[in-house]
Amino acid sequence: xxxxxxxxxxxxxxxxxxxxxxxxxxxxxxxxxxxxxxxxxxxxxxxxxxxxxxxxxxxxxxxxxxxxxxxxxxxxxxxxxxxxxxxxxxxxxxxxxxxxxxxxxxxxxxxxxxxxxxxxxxxxxxxxxxxxxxxxxxxxxxxxxxxxxxxxxxxxxxxxxxxxxxxxxxxxxxxxxxxxxxxxxxxxxxxxxxxxxxxxxxxxxxxxxxxxxxxxxxxxxxxxxxxxxxxxxxxxxxxxxxxxxxxxxxxxxxxxxxxxxxxxxxxxxxxxxxxxxxxxxxxxxxxxxxxxxxxxxxxxxxxxxxxxxxxxxxxxxxxxxxxxxxxxxxxxxxxxxxxxxxxxxxxxxxxxxxxxxxxxxxxxxx
Amino acid sequence: xxxxxxxxxxxxxxxxxxxxxxxxxxxxxxxxxxxxxxxxxxxxxxxxxxxxxxxxxxxxxxxxxxxxxxxxxxxxxxxxxxxxxxxxxxxxxxxxxxxxxxxxxxxxxxxxxxxxxxxxxxxxxxxxxxxxxxxxxxxxxxxxxxxxxxxxxxxxxxxxxxxxxxxxxxxxxxxxxxxxxxxxxxxxxxxxxxxxxxxxxxxxxxxxxxxxxxxxxxxxxxxxxxxxxxxxxxxxxxxxxxxxxxxxxxxxxxxxxxxxxxxxxxxxxxxxxxxxxxxxxxxxxxxxxxxxxxxxxxxxxxxxxxxxxxxxxxxxxxxxxxxxxxxxxxxxxxxxxxxxxxxxxxxxxxxxxxxxxxxxxxxxxx
Numbered sequence: 071x072x073x074x075x076x077x078x079x080x081x082x083x084x085x086x087x088x089x090x091x092x093x094x095x096x097x098x099x100x101x102x103x104x105x106x107x108x109x110x111x112x113x114x115x116x117x118x119x120x121x122x123x124x125x126x127x128x129x130x131x132x133x134x135x136x137x138x139x140x141x142x143x144x145x146x147x148x149x150x151x152x153x154x155x156x157x158x159x160x161x162x163x164x165x166x167x168x169x170x171x172x173x174x175x176x177x178x179x180x181x182x183x184x185x186x187x188x189x190x191x192x193x194x195x196x197x198x199x200x201x202x203x204x205x206x207x208x209x210x211x212x213x214x215x216x217x218x219x220x221x222x223x224x225x226x227x228x229x230x231x232x233x234x235x236x237x238x239x240x241x242x243x244x245x246x247x248x249x250x251x252x253x254x255x256x257x258x259x260x261x262x263x264x265x266x267x268x269x270x271x272x273x274x275x276x277x278x279x280x281x282x283x284x285x286x287x288x289x290x291x292x293x294x295x296x297x298x299x300x301x302x303x304x305x306x307x308x309x310x311x312x313x314x315x316x317x318x319x320x321x322x323x324x325x326x327x328x329x330x331x332x333x334x335x336x337x338x339x340x341x342x343x344x345x346x347x348x349x350x351x352x353x354x355x356x357x358x359x360x361x362x363x364x365x366x367x368x369x370x371x372x373x374x375x376x377x378x379x380x381x382x383x384x385x386x387x388x389x390x391x392x393x394x395x396x397x398x399x400x401x402x403x404x405x406x407x408x409x410x411x412x413x414x415x416x417x418x419x420x421x422x423x424x425x426x427x428x429x430x431x432x433x434x435x436x
Numbered sequence: 437x438x439x440x441x442x443x444x445x446x447x448x449x450x451x452x453x454x455x456x457x458x459x460x461x462x463x464x465x466x467x468x469x470x471x472x473x474x475x476x477x478x479x480x481x482x483x484x485x486x487x488x489x490x491x492x493x494x495x496x497x498x499x500x501x502x503x504x505x506x507x508x509x510x511x512x513x514x515x516x517x518x519x520x521x522x523x524x525x526x527x528x529x530x531x532x533x534x535x536x537x538x539x540x541x542x543x544x545x546x547x548x549x550x551x552x553x554x555x556x557x558x559x560x561x562x563x564x565x566x567x568x569x570x571x572x573x574x575x576x577x578x579x580x581x582x583x584x585x586x587x588x589x590x591x592x593x594x595x596x597x598x599x600x601x602x603x604x605x606x607x608x609x610x611x612x613x614x615x616x617x618x619x620x621x622x623x624x625x626x627x628x629x630x631x632x633x634x635x636x637x638x639x640x641x642x643x644x645x646x647x648x649x650x651x652x653x654x655x656x657x658x659x660x661x662x663x664x665x666x667x668x669x670x671x672x673x674x675x676x677x678x679x680x681x682x683x684x685x686x687x688x689x690x691x692x693x694x695x696x697x698x699x700x701x702x703x704x705x706x707x708x709x710x711x712x713x714x715x716x717x718x719x720x721x722x723x724x725x726x727x728x729x730x731x732x733x734x735x736x737x738x739x740x741x742x743x744x745x746x747x748x749x750x751x752x753x754x755x756x757x758x759x760x761x762x763x764x765x766x767x768x769x770x771x772x773x774x775x776x777x778x779x780x781x782x783x784x785x786x787x788x789x790x791x792x793x794x795x796x797x798x799x800x801x802x
Contacts, residue, residue: 075524075525077523077525077526078802079802080802111744111745133744133745134745153697153745153746154698155697156696156697156708156761157443157444157695158441159441160443178698178700179698179699181699181759181761182698182760182761204700208704209706209741209743209746210700210706210746211698211700212700213700329522329523330522331519331520331521331522331548332544332545332548332568332577333545333547334545334570334575335579338574340575342519342523342801342802343801345715345773346773346801349711350715350716350717351711351716375575377575378477378772378776379477379519379801380519380575380576382574393547394520394522394545394548394551395522395523395547395548395551406744407711407712407744410744410777411777411799411801412799412801413799433712433779435445435708435709435712435713435777435778436443436444436445436446
C-alpha cells in the first residue's frame with residue numbers, strides 16, 4: 071500500500087531510519103566499551119525489541135510489570151523493570167514472572183523491599199533487585215548518602231538478591247550543549263558506581279550498575295564500572311530531544327500523518343490529530359513556544375491549540391496553501407506517550423507500507 | 437471484591453454518583469424544555485450510553501467515526517458525529533454506516549461537502565449533515581456571516597441532506613460565574629438558531645439546532661429554537677469543571693486509585709500513576725498551580741510533577757503520613773482523556789466493586 075492511502079491520523083515509521091538509529095546506538099555504546107539494555111517503553115513493540123537484541127543488546131528494560139509480562143509472552147527472557155513494584159497483586163505477579171524468566175526490579179525503601187521479600191519467600195523464588203539511587207532527577211530513588219545503609223539492610227532480607235545499583239538522571243537540565251550532557255551523564259554514572267563498590271566491599275553481589283538514557287548512554291557507557299545503559303527514545307527520536315541537542319530532526323524516524331478537515335479562516339486549519347494522538351506535552355526552551363509538534367514541511371506553521379480530536383494550525387504564508395483533504399506529517403514533541411496512545415504503527419520504506427506493527431505493550435499501566 | 441483490593445492505578449467510578457449525574461442533567465434539560473443527545477466521548481462505554489437513553493436521551497453524540505462504529509456495533513442506531521469527516525477511507529466507512537443506522541456528521545466547507553456528496557451518490561445513500569458554525573471557540577466551523585451562503589451551496593449538493601446547524605462554543609472564557617456561562621450559552625444558541633431559520637427560509641429542511649456542552653446545556657435547552665444539547669463531561673465531572681464553576685467537587689464520580697511506591701524524602705512521595713494515567717493536562721485559573729489532579733483527602737498535597745509512570749507528590753504536613761503501599765484517590769483535571777488512556781473502569785457501590793466496564797470506544801482516533 072502507498073503510504074498516502076493510509077487513513078489518518080496514522081503513526082508512520084521510516085524503517086530505514088529506525089534501523090540506522092538502532093545501529094548507531096548499538097555501535098556507540100559498544101565503541102565506548104559498554105553494554106546496552108534498551109528501554110522498550112518508547113516503542114512497546116516486540117518486533118523492535120528483537121531488532122535491538124539482534125544488534126547486540128544484552129536484554130530489555132520495561133517501564134511496568136504489565137510491559138514485562140507482554141515482553142515475556144513475546145519470548146524475551148531477560149528483563150529489567152525500571153520501577154519499584156509495590157502492592158500485593160503486583161508482588162504475586164512478579165513472583166510468578168520470576169519463575170518463567172530472569173526479571174529484575176528496583177527497590178528504594180526498606181518497607182517496599184520487605185513486602186517483596188515476604189512474597190518471594192512464600193512463593194519460593196529469589197527476586198533479583200537493584201537499589202534505585204537518586205542522582206539528580208528527584209523522582210524516586212534513595213539519596214546517595216543513605217544508599218549504602220539502605221542497600222545493606224535490603225541485601226540482608228531473605229528471598230531477595232541485591233544484584234546492583236540503578237539510576238536514571240534524565241537529560242541535563244538547561245543548556246542544550248554536548249558538554250553539559252556529558253558532565254551530567256558522568257556525574258550520574260560515577261555516583262552509582264561508587265555506591266555499588268561500597269556494597270560489594272560489604273559482601274553483596276552488587277556488580278550491576280545500570281544507568282542513563284538516550285542523552286547520556288554513550289557517555290555513561292565509557293565510565294569505568296558501568297555495566298549497562300538503558301536508552302529508549304533513540305529508536306524514534308523526537309522534537310524534545312532535538313531541541314535539547316541530544317538528537318537531530320533528520321534522525322526522527324516517526325511521523326504522525328494527519329489530515330486537514332477544516333479551513334475555517336485564512337490563517338487557520340484544523341487537522342484530525344488532537345491530544346488523543348499528539349498528547350499535550352510541550353517543553354519550551356528559552357521562552358519560545360514550540361507548539362504541539364513540528365511540521366517539517368511547514369516550519370513556520372505552528373500547531374497552536376489542541377482538543378482531544380482537533381489540532382488547530384496557525385498558518386504562515388506557506389501554510390495558507392493547505393486545503394481540506396491535504397495530509398501533513400508531524401514529528402511529535404515526545405514520542406513515548408504518542409506511541410502509548412496508538413494501537414499500531416506503520417513501517418514504511420520508499421513510500422510503501424511494508425508492515426503494520428501492533429503496539430503490544432500499549433496501555434500497560436499496572 | 438473490596439475496592440481496596442484493586443490493583444493500581446485503577447479508574448474507580450461511584451455508580452450512585454454517576455446515576456445522580458445522569459439523572460440531574462436529564463431532568464435539567466427536560467425542565468428547560470430541551471432534548472438531550474449526550475456526548476459519549478467522556479465515557480466511551482456502551483453501558484453508560486444505555487443509562488443515558490433510559491433517562492430520556494434522544495440519541496448519542498460521538499467524537500469520531502470509529503466511535504460511531506463501536507456504538508453502532510453495541511446496538512445504538514441514532515448517532516451524531518461531532519466532527520467533519522474527510523478523506524476517502526473514512527467517507528466510504530461513513531456511507532456504509534449510513535446504510536445500517538441513522539448517522540449524521542458535520543460540514544463546514546464546500547470542498548469537504550463535495551467529497552462526501554460524491555461518495556454518497558456513488559454508494560447510493562443520502563448522508564444527513566449539519567452545518568458546523570463557529571460561535572466563539574475558533575476551532576472548526578464556518579464564520580456566522582458566511583454560514584447561510586455556505587449552507588445554501590452545500591444544501592444543493594446531491595446525496596446530502598442539510599438537516600440543521602451544529603455548534604460547540606465550549607465553556608465561557610475567563611470568569612467562573614454562572615452569569616458568564618449563561619450569557620455564553622445563550623449567545624451560542626441564538627447564533628445557531630438564527631442561521632437555521634435563514635436556511636429554512638431558503639427551503640432547506642434545516643430544522644435541527646444542535647449545540648452546547650456540560651457548562652451550557654441547560655441554558656441552551658431553554659433557548660427557543662434549540663432542538664438538542666450535547667453535554668458529555670457531566671456523567672463523571674472533573675476538576676477543570678469544578679474550578680470553572682460548572683460542576684462541584686462532590687459531584688465528581690470518577691477517581692483514580694494510585695499507590696505510593698516510593699517515599700524518597702520527607703516532603704516527597706512517588707505514586708504509580710503518571711501521565712499515562714492522569715494526562716499532563718492542567719488548566720490554571722488565576723495564576724494558582726492546580727497540580728495534575730486533586731487528592732480530596734489531602735487537599736494541601738500537590739501532584740507536582742509527572743513522568744509517564746511516576747507522579748511526584750509535594751507533601752504538606754498531612755501528606756507526610758503517606759507510606760509505601762498506601763493508596764490515594766485522585767480526581768483528574770480532565771476526565772475525558774483520562775478515560776481514553778484506560779482499557780476499563782470499575783463501578784463501585786458502598787466500597788464494593790460491582791462490575792468492570794470495558795471502555796469499548798477507547799483509542800478510536802480515526
